[in-house]
Amino acid sequence: MNSVVREPVPQLRAMLPGDLALVADIERRSYEFPWSRGIFRDCLLAGYTCLLIEAEDQPRGYGILSVAGGEAHLLNLCVDRDWRRYGFGELLLAELISRARSAGVRQMLLEVRPSNETALRLYRKYGFRPVGRRRGYYRAEDGREDAVVLALRLVPDE
Numbered sequence: 001m002n003s004v005v006r007e008p009v010p011q012l013r014a015m016l017p018g019d020l021a022l023v024a025d026i027e028r029r030s031y032e033f034p035w036s037r038g039i040f041r042d043c044l045l046a047g048y049t050c051l052l053i054e055a056e057d058q059p060r061g062y063g064i065l066s067v068a069g070g071e072a073h074l075l076n077l078c079v080d081r082d083w084r085r086y087g088f089g090e091l092l093l094a095e096l097i098s099r100a101r102s103a104g105v106r107q108m109l110l111e112v113r114p115s116n117e118t119a120l121r122l123y124r125k126y127g128f129r130p131v132g133r134r135r136g137y138y139r140a141e142d143g144r145e146d147a148v149v150l151a152l153r154l155v156p157d158e
């Protein structure tokens with residue numbers, strides 16, 4: 001008997017209020033200190049770019065970008081545990097970079113835990129470079145953890 005191996009075929013679309021329950025489930029499975037559903041709702045209400053990636057007709061990941069004052073800020077990027085390493089994170093990030101560029105912003109910024117080697121690798125691959133550190137930015141089991149601030153320049157230096 002032939003077995004057919006199917007690659008997950010992803011699709012990007014805007015996150016909608018009806019997605020929030022599943023998005024919050026992915027978030028809870030992914031982070032020790034997850035965002036609440038209300039935070040995602042606020043991001044939608046604020047008009048942030050809230051992008052969803054679907055495969056097999058279900059949300060599998062998302063990215064949230066705010067654009068203001070000539071800068072874009074990546075606020076969240078997440079792929080559900082069982083759907084990692086299929087390139088979904090990269091697809092989301094590349095699309096958000098493209099949207100930031102289209103919005104004409106100078107640079108895209110983000111915070112990441114220095115212990116998050118997986119995310120750091122992804123951001124480095126896309127040209128993000130460290131530009132600072134925020135002391136005690138994140139909650140951690142044993143207190144607080146710093147954030148590394150990464151930036152990607154989207155226009156050439158003057």
Ligand SMILES: CC(C)(COP(=O)(O)OP(=O)(O)OC[C@H]1O[C@@H](n2cnc3c(N)ncnc32)[C@H](O)[C@@H]1OP(=O)(O)O)[C@@H](O)C(=O)NCCC(=O)NCCS
Pocket residue numbers: 030076077078079080083084085086087088089090091111112113116117118119121122125
């Ligand atoms: C970071 C995250 C979004 C990556 O999503 P993903 O869909 O698994 O990533 P991709 O398959 O698109 O991988 C793209 C790149 O990321 C890096 N990467 C992803 N998973 C990795 C792993 N397990 N080990 C090392 N590098 C990894 C690699 O550079 C990879 O490129 P490569 O395939 O050429 O090596 C995902 O791991 C995640 O949701 N983590 C939990 C939430 C989180 O930490 N988000 C970031 C907050 S700042």
